[in-house]
Amino acid sequence: MSHTIGIRQAQKLKTRQAFLDAALRLLENQSLSSLGLREVTRAVGVAPTAFYRHFADLAELGVALVEETLGSLHGLIAEILADTGDSEVRIDRTVDLIARHVREQPAHFRFIARERHGGVGPVREAIASQLHGFTEEVTAALAREPVSEGWSEEDLRMLAGVYVEHMVMTASAFLSAHEAGESGEPGSRAEPDEEQIARTARDRLRLVSLGRRHWVARDPGHRPS
Numbered sequence: 105m106s107h108t109i110g111i112r113q114a115q116k117l118k119t120r121q122a123f124l125d126a127a128l129r130l131l132e133n134q135s136l137s138s139l140g141l142r143e144v145t146r147a148v149g150v151a152p153t154a155f156y157r158h159f160a161d162l163a164e165l166g167v168a169l170v171e172e173t174l175g176s177l178h179g180l181i182a183e184i185l186a187d188t189g190d191s192e193v194r195i196d197r198t199v200d201l202i203a204r205h206v207r208e209q210p211a212h213f214r215f216i217a218r219e220r221h222g223g224v225g226p227v228r229e230a231i232a233s234q235l236h237g238f239t240e241e242v243t244a245a246l247a248r249e250p251v252s253e254g255w256s257e258e259d260l261r262m263l264a265g266v267y268v269e270h271m272v273m274t275a276s277a278f279l280s281a282h283e284a285g286e287s288g289e290p291g292s293r294a295e296p297d298e299e300q301i302a303r304t305a306r307d308r309l310r311l312v313s314l315g316r317r318h319w320v321a322r323d324p325g326h327r328p329s
Contacts, residue, residue, distance in 0.1 A: 137223040166227035173212040174234035185245040
């Protein structure tokens, strides 16, 4: 009996993943708000009613795609934040890892880039929640570093937010370069290539790192005039 249940559960998970994969393919050239449920079920080869055994609606499917895409990056964040004792090594590793992940999963990053400010509220909120989680992880890691001695939690969180936004911006730039390279259109050559993007990303991180060493915290009682 338990063997039969195990087979059914495995089949259910397989079908659920098929919905996610099909939706991701369909979303390469459209937004989630314009995607039809019948498009997804047709791509999977099942009746529309089968969809509701896995998701309440397309918004829930979108949230699952967010979790699949960004949830897997927590390991990447940990790898980037691993102490090396050398800021240049960390900078190089950060940019290289972002470039690699975008290259390996362009459809996932395209989905996040499009839906971060898209028209499906639960998906926007899920993306914001994941990015907030990244910021908290980076904040905790920065707090453990000697150079952060004397920093307030507010300032550490602000710096962490800068790093996370930089990662998002760099991923978006790598994605644009990847898509331009795939299109092969004459105008695509005007887009920066990966080497240029990586160089700019490293320089920006060096600038943030330099500013961090010279940061003077605000007086908590100070109010801008």
